[in-house]
Amino acid sequence: MINVIIVDDEEFARSSLYFLLQENCENVQICGIAKSVDEARDLLSQHEVDLIFLDIAMPGKNGFELIPDARSNNAQVVFTTAYDQYALKAIKSSALDYLLKPIDIDELKETVEKATRLIGFNDYENNRNERLKDLTQNLSDKSGIRKISLPNSQGYTLIGIDEIIHIEADSNYSVFHLHNRDKITVSRVLKEYEEMLPENQFVRIHKSSIVNLNYLVEFNSKNGLEVLLKNGEKIAVSRRRASDFMDKIKVYTSYSSDK
Structure with missing residues (x-):
């Protein structure tokens, strides 16, 4: 035993x-x-x-x-x-x-x-x-796994990370916005997912927002720096995170062009 x-x-x-x-x-x-x-x-x-x-x-x-x-x-x-x-x-x-x-x-x-x-x-x-x-x-053997399990009251919801458009903070909860327009709310803070998700693909652009760069359509400074995502949502980029966001964009576009 x-x-x-x-x-x-x-x-x-x-x-x-x-x-x-x-x-x-x-x-x-x-x-x-x-x-x-x-x-x-x-x-x-x-x-x-x-x-x-x-x-x-x-x-x-x-x-x-x-x-x-x-x-x-x-x-x-x-x-x-x-x-x-x-x-x-x-x-x-x-x-x-x-x-x-x-x-x-x-x-x-x-x-x-x-x-x-x-x-x-x-x-x-x-x-x-x-x-x-x-x-x-x-x-x-699991190197190809690109999924995370989101806890819920009954167990877990398994989703591919490429399904995530962006994650929104709601107090001590995180709301996942998915490409099929579903939303999943998880009782964990946004910082945990910032640390867990691949940083070359997911970027914290605001204290209440993480975006998946794969769904980025454009970013502009018309009304302060903001991003437009493929689902039509516009999300503000905080001044404090703007420089890091622009650096991540440069790395991301360079990586994408090499693929």
């Missing part, structure tokens, strides 16, 4: 992973569930934990901040997240594996089997290169 804790700020994500592990991984004993990094640290101090299923984007402290605690407790880490943009950082942190939400049952089983084999070794560092090789291979 291997002792496992689940760390995720979303109730649906915690309960669904708990159910998947209970139903499909007989050698797993779940000894705790945490909603934050601080709660996870408490669990690590109370239990001998072999494996941590760890979300990355959480309020307060993100999942990477738990890595030193995991190492000091000789616990392996599997990142569980809706965003594949974290892949490189996951590799650098020497995580055992990286699972993209919604979690596939077969991938989960493979990860638990890998963890079971690895935990059987006493010398963690001697097997570090093998772990990194396995993780790199696992991530390379």
Whole structure:
């Protein structure tokens, strides 16, 4: 048996992973569930934990901040997240594996089997290169993934990032405007998506707006700098972000002409 804790700020994500592990991984004993990094640290101090299923984007402290605690407790880490943009950082942190939400049952089983084999070794560092090789291979299989999962009250909505025209801030919520004219509201702040989406394609042009440059039709300074998008919407560019926006446009147009 291997002792496992689940760390995720979303109730649906915690309960669904708990159910998947209970139903499909007989050698797993779940000894705790945490909603934050601080709660996870408490669990690590109370239990001998072999494996941590760890979300990355959480309020307060993100999942990477738990890595030193995991190492000091000789616990392996599997990142569980809706965003594949974290892949490189996951590799650098020497995580055992990286699972993209919604979690596939077969991938989960493979990860638990890998963890079971690895935990059987006493010398963690001697097997570090093998772990990194396995993780790199696992991530390379997902290198073509260009989707993100947006949490909702029932689970997740999976969308391609190229479907996003722009994202609008609404207090502590983010509203996704999609090319089919649908709107999806997510209970996460805009800054999280600014950090997660590819910066060569998505640009923060205002404190309340991120635009997808693929949908940019024109930008002008008739009424202060503003952009016109393919869906007909006009969005203001703040003075503070104007210089960065123009630099991003130069890079984007240069990249597009080379393709």
